[in-house]
Amino acid sequence: MRPIHWTIAFALVAGTPAFAQDAEGLTVVFAEDSNSDTTFDPRVTQSRHEEQVITQMFDQLVVADSTAKIYPGLAKSWEVSDDQTSITFALRDDVTFHDGTPFNAEAVKFTLDSIKDPALGSQGAVDIMGPYASSEVLDEFTIKVTYERPFPAGLGTFTENELSPVSPTAVKEKGDNGFAQAPVGTGPFKFVSWEKGREVVLERNEDYNWAPEFMDNKGPSKVARIIHRYVPDASTRVAALEAGEVQITDLTPPLDMQRLSNSGDFKTVVAVASGVPFSAPLNTSKGPFADTKVRQAFMHSINRPALADSLFFGFADAAYGPISSATPEYFEGVEAYYPYDPDKAAALLDEAGWTMGSGGIREKDGAPLSIYFPALMEPESAVALQAEARKAGFDVTVENVLKQKQDELILNNEYDMLVLRWVLNDPAVMVIPYHSRNIPEPGTFKFNWSRYSNPELDKLLTDAAAATTPQAREQLYADAQKLIMEEALVLPIHDQIQSIAYSADLDGIRFAPGNWQVRLYDVRPAAD
Amino acid sequence: MTYFLRRLITIVPVLFIAWTLVFLVLQVIPGDPVNLMLAGRPASEEVRANERKRLGLDRPVLERYVLFLANAAQGDLGESYRTRQPVGTMILEQAGPTLRLALGGLIVGVVVGIVLGILAGMRPNTWIDTTCMMLALAGVSLPSFWIGMLLIYVFGMTLGWAPIVGGGFAALILPSITVGLYIAGGFARLVRSSIIEALNQDYIRTARAKGLGPAKVVLKHALRNAMIPPVTLLGVQIAVLIGGAVVTENVFARPGLGTMLVQAVLSKDLPLVQALVVYTTAAYVIINVAIDMLYGLIDPRIAAGRGA
Numbered sequence: 001m002r003p004i005h006w007t008i009a010f011a012l013v014a015g016t017p018a019f020a021q022d023a024e025g026l027t028v029v030f031a032e033d034s035n036s037d038t039t040f041d042p043r044v045t046q047s048r049h050e051e052q053v054i055t056q057m058f059d060q061l062v063v064a065d066s067t068a069k070i071y072p073g074l075a076k077s078w079e080v081s082d083d084q085t086s087i088t089f090a091l092r093d094d095v096t097f098h099d100g101t102p103f104n105a106e107a108v109k110f111t112l113d114s115i116k117d118p119a120l121g122s123q124g125a126v127d128i129m130g131p132y133a134s135s136e137v138l139d140e141f142t143i144k145v146t147y148e149r150p151f152p153a154g155l156g157t158f159t160e161n162e163l164s165p166v167s168p169t170a171v172k173e174k175g176d177n178g179f180a181q182a183p184v185g186t187g188p189f190k191f192v193s194w195e196k197g198r199e200v201v202l203e204r205n206e207d208y209n210w211a212p213e214f215m216d217n218k219g220p221s222k223v224a225r226i227i228h229r230y231v232p233d234a235s236t237r238v239a240a241l242e243a244g245e246v247q248i249t250d251l252t253p254p255l256d257m258q259r260l261s262n263s264g265d266f267k268t269v270v271a272v273a274s275g276v277p278f279s280a281p282l283n284t285s286k287g288p289f290a291d292t293k294v295r296q297a298f299m300h301s302i303n304r305p306a307l308a309d310s311l312f313f314g315f316a317d318a319a320y321g322p323i324s325s326a327t328p329e330y331f332e333g334v335e336a337y338y339p340y341d342p343d344k345a346a347a348l349l350d351e352a353g354w355t356m357g358s359g360g361i362r363e364k365d366g367a368p369l370s371i372y373f374p375a376l377m378e379p380e381s382a383v384a385l386q387a388e389a390r391k392a393g394f395d396v397t398v399e400n401v402l403k404q405k406q407d408e409l410i411l412n413n414e415y416d417m418l419v420l421r422w423v424l425n426d427p428a429v430m431v432i433p434y435h436s437r438n439i440p441e442p443g444t445f446k447f448n449w450s451r452y453s454n455p456e457l458d459k460l461l462t463d464a465a466a467a468t469t470p471q472a473r474e475q476l477y478a479d480a481q482k483l484i485m486e487e488a489l490v491l492p493i494h495d496q497i498q499s500i501a502y503s504a505d506l507d508g509i510r511f512a513p514g515n516w517q518v519r520l521y522d523v524r525p526a527a528d
Numbered sequence: 529m530t531y532f533l534r535r536l537i538t539i540v541p542v543l544f545i546a547w548t549l550v551f552l553v554l555q556v557i558p559g560d561p562v563n564l565m566l567a568g569r570p571a572s573e574e575v576r577a578n579e580r581k582r583l584g585l586d587r588p589v590l591e592r593y594v595l596f597l598a599n600a601a602q603g604d605l606g607e608s609y610r611t612r613q614p615v616g617t618m619i620l621e622q623a624g625p626t627l628r629l630a631l632g633g634l635i636v637g638v639v640v641g642i643v644l645g646i647l648a649g650m651r652p653n654t655w656i657d658t659t660c661m662m663l664a665l666a667g668v669s670l671p672s673f674w675i676g677m678l679l680i681y682v683f684g685m686t687l688g689w690a691p692i693v694g695g696g697f698a699a700l701i702l703p704s705i706t707v708g709l710y711i712a713g714g715f716a717r718l719v720r721s722s723i724i725e726a727l728n729q730d731y732i733r734t735a736r737a738k739g740l741g742p743a744k745v746v747l748k749h750a751l752r753n754a755m756i757p758p759v760t761l762l763g764v765q766i767a768v769l770i771g772g773a774v775v776t777e778n779v780f781a782r783p784g785l786g787t788m789l790v791q792a793v794l795s796k797d798l799p800l801v802q803a804l805v806v807y808t809t810a811a812y813v814i815i816n817v818a819i820d821m822l823y824g825l826i827d828p829r830i831a832a833g834r835g836a
Contacts, residue, residue, distance in 0.1 A: 035783070036791055038611040046566055118578045127572050177612045196621050197783025231693055231781035239680045240693045403794070404559035445563045
């Protein structure tokens, strides 16, 4: 398990560096794969794209590195109560927001209370906060956060961008919507301007002196300006990188990654995202997949390592379980389930009563083994699956659908399998696609697309999230992963990867926890 | 001027019908704006319910429709579901880059189109004609994402003559050519046939008989009379362009109304779609009026005829 793969350029190319370093200092242009950002208010956001910008401008009370290890951030220390219903933070006393507002316990209380207020319309933070009850300012730099019930995951939630403290002065001055357009935090970079659909400009916070200890840099960043440039077309991102117009590209196509890292002008880094890998939930409520044996046969009929290899050229590995190998509490035992085994697949289908019919499609009572597979993402993966399953006698119909069509099919339970992925740095993500309360109903959109209901699994997931010892938590999550695999609820396909390519003239690229966003604070000219 | 006003008033019923249709279509097509906005996030039912309430989506359809019309009549088109910004502001922000690209594409298209059309029309059925018309055909038929990528590869990466996604005026060069080549294609073909027709007219024979050179005959006498059909086509194409060029915007990472409309429809952002309908309808009418006026400038007989 190697969540992050680095390639290092062997030779630095002589000549002018590919980035602009003039009297004003180093400017880094980050080419981002989306152009649909709408808010940079951490309290409101629910988008990983917006978080890429937010993470440069905001700090958190506690900070996690890319391995999810927790370090002091805006809080120097903390104490979790024995019953896990409250956390007391001792805050730094030397921090100011970009607008000069002093950072203190009142600012933290303001942030958390405002998230709870429905008028804000929080889409992410309010869920992340869980059973938040209230905050109590004990003195200027001490705050006690209380929950309605024991919340063992509480401390971890404060590493999330969504719970970053915001400047109360700025929010009151600009209003919530105004703040979302011109945010004010305590982070290493300050907001300068935002040209919608084109770029966001950030500049260095010269007063910044509170970086977490795992950063190499101390004090203000070596980067003077960040231009966050929206470039939705992947080929254009790569072309702009090669022409020297941008220095970092995200979601770089695997084929280009290889070429770029071989050229010596660029370095690449690939990280496995935490959360649910790119997977296909199998609909257990109806059709052929209602039979566990058929689901298991389907899993055995797919050569996942070969599939991942041919689609990603070695940059992404096959996935094996309900959560990715980079997610905390990943259970390595899942890798033993359902190896590629056409004979086993055939035997299971025979047992289930599906006999090989004419034309290589299996049949039962005269009906063909047809699977309807509406695919929202990665049509190439869907078609590859279709071809593999065909060999075992499955007649998979792949339809490329838009989100609207997919949602309609989900609400009406009109599918046999779908594709799902989710970036979240917490094994609790499994509640979303596997807890029975999340089975979609007409009119209520939810994410248990396997439509699997088992009180035992529900209990495992609920207990795991509330476990008070690391051992219990590990055991419960492992049991949940085992159960999901035994029941063959989902075909994990491949790891979700974030593939970053950047100029060989730069150093210090760091992933934020979850392995999706990139922290640019530590970036500096490469030592030569 | 009264003519212009008369044309402008026709916008009102058009808008009413367009709004009603858009409203109905967005009700019928599947998908809940709140779920679309939270695209694949583990947001709880509380978050979803709160968002529906905030956007007024918990009210009956008819009530929302009447409310929208009442607000629109007062000039308030509302706020976007997704961005929480006034839709007017959003369109204004995106109108700049869209109009710049439209203008750039127009200049390239008209210049290239006229040159190709005249060259072909002066020597019909020769190799010059064939070559020019092949180029015109290529312009219309090659998809803009392909032309865009080719331009990026040749002029952006290999030769380094023009920026790919860079800022400033130069960033307009490659996208303008991409859009312009498409316009030039259709334009050139119409210029060619009009020139051929004009060159067979009596007044051209007279001009030639007076001893004018071929350049003067074409540019001064034939071209002007030949411009009515191409200008009509141009009017339609400009109207399309100011609605945004979504493919070109995507390839060159440009903001614009095309991208905004696609995002708005996909996320069922009703207020934004409705406001874009106002914008495009108004733009169509204004451009049509402008083209009508241009006819008069090109051919004074038309203006005289309308005045009578």
